[in-house]
């Protein structure tokens with residue numbers, strides 16, 4: 001799926017090369033398109049410059065699920081109702097982003113959400129129509145309305161030298177027993193913290209940063225600032241950070257200082273708290289938003305424990321009440337793996353086998369999209 005999106009995105013760009021104004025986002029005209037940065041996850045990311053300013057490097061992010069939806073729903077290019085819901089979606093995304101920026105300030109890559117038209121070449125549109133069983137045939141480029149993210153571009157030198165900061169879904173990697181140990185250690189804190197065990201839950205680059213911080217005071221202070229701010233942000237707003245995708249948060253050195261940028265951290269919604277309460281009280285069904293919440297909580301608590309910080313996420317203790325995460329760990333493991341299987345990330349056969357570690361080649365490569373299909377619920 002992600003390869004197919006990448007192929008279509010590349011083909012589309014090639015066919016539109018001669019188009020002088022390939023994107024419009026509200027009143028902003030953006031051109032020229034130079035290159036495709038990414039198309040493997042939830043969004044197609046391309047470089048652009050704003051025509052109103054000199055050499056301002058930008059990226060445009062196009063959510064491909066929404067784009068496809070809009071392409072297939074579009075009726076002769078006119079869809080006033082669709083336009084209203086896109087406006088609403090852009091506004092909602094803007095409000096969530098404002099909260100993030102208020103808390104993290106300059107650490108958030110500046111971005112704006114705009115309803116804009118993305119040109120889809122006739123050939124690519126027809127590819128989509130065919131695979132969706134749609135009988136229409138496009139004869140010229142279609143301009144498909146969607147919500148675009150226009151974001152400041154992180155210069156390539158920084159991107160290249162930066163470390164990918166985040167975690168991995170432990171429901172994909174840990175067997176049922178190890179999973180319980182992790183929950184005891186990081187959520188109940190009824191078990192002593194073992195850095196080695198925690199290290200297996202985060203990305204190797206993140207692990208290297210935490211280790212390096214033992215000797216590097218500047219890095220340590222940056223990590224502490226990030227951890228304290230993230231925990232405060234969640235406690236105040238109920239919003240989580242998506243630390244699972246590739247380079248959603250980057251850490252880098254500039255002018256001898258350590259710094260970080262949040263590039264793509266808003267995912268899911270705040271519904272995870274209710275979902276967890278229901279799950280504990282009456283064995284409710286868990287969805288991807290809870291998967292994100294629990295992995296985020298284990299990660300932030302592990303980072304806090306590594307750095308010796310007292311800060312914790314309030315929801316972890318609030319939703320579990322008098323019970324313990326350990327006592328519900330096996331149920332969580334099974335239910336969350338079932339959710340991963342429903343999303344096509346895990347093959348169905350391995351879901352129930354408590355001792356089986358999932359081989360890396362059995363894991364589909366789209367964890368970001370699992371999360372964001374939840375966020376995209378509002379577009380359905």
Ligand SMILES: Nc1ncnc2c1ncn2[C@@H]1O[C@H](COP(=O)(O)OP(=O)(O)O)[C@@H](O)[C@H]1O
Pocket residue numbers: 037038040041042043044045059061109151152153154155159245246247248263264368
């Ligand atoms: N502002 C940016 N500047 C440069 N590269 C970026 C920027 N934002 C994202 N990228 C690159 O594009 C990839 C995908 O972007 P992201 O916003 O994370 O979308 P997705 O929803 O697909 O995960 C990132 O992993 C990163 O490598």
Ligand SMILES: [Mg+2]
Pocket residue numbers: 041245246247248264368
């Ligand atoms: Mg991402």
